[in-house]
Amino acid sequence: MITIQYEPFDIGVLYRSLSNSCHSTGAVVSFVGRVRDFNESPEVTALTLEHYPGMTERALEEVVERARQRWQINDAIVVHRIGYMTPGDDIVAVLVSTAHRHAAFEACAFIMDFLKTSAPFWKKEHTTQGDYWVSERESDLASLKRWEQQ
Template sequence: MIIIQQQPFDIGELHERVAGESTSLGAVVSFIGRVRDFNESPDVQALTLEHYPGMTEKALGSIVEQAQSRWRIERALVVHRIGYMVPGDNIVAVLTASSHRQDAFDACAFIMDYLKIRAPFWKKEHTASGAYWVRERGSDLASLSRWEQT
């Protein structure tokens, strides 16, 4: 399931959506990305995330499908916020569920690594000296490349 929204999310509610009453799930792994007060600039005061509706959901769905084809995950959920956020706000949640923990861990990491590079989001950071669009980072590309080797 893919959800793009402006409003904050409740990780407990997301966990219930994924785990529910299932007795076959041995692991639910979650990742939450948050707005930091630093990045390319040491004084990030806010962040604006934009996306391309329709294209973003399709790209995220494809990433989740790739994870499901590589690992035995029974359920996956990606929630990504858009709009204006401040340091400490949650931006993204990725939850994966499987009967075994390693599949859930690997699938969650894969989804997040691919999301950082392949999902059509545009991030603008706001600082005391002005705003700027965030560029792709070499470390994110390196994280992605490890999955292409396995």
């Protein structure tokens, strides 16, 4: 399931949905990304996330499919919020279920690493010093490279 939405999500509901979807599931790994009060600027007061409708969903579907080709995934959920959010708000949830924990951890990290670098999202941070669009980060690109070497 891939969902792009303005509304907050409930990680408990997502977990229950995923954990009940397959009886061969032995592991569910989840990641929730949240708005911080710092990033490139030390005083982030909010952020606005925009995306390219249709293209974003296809990009996320492709990332999940690539993960399915590497690991035996029973099911996966990706929920990404868009719009205006403040520190403490949840932005993204990635949940993966597999038979074994190692595959679940790796698949979840793989999906998140590709999402950060390949999905067409744009983030504007609002700070006490003004607003700016967030640039691609070298650390995200470095995280992505580790999957190319495996």
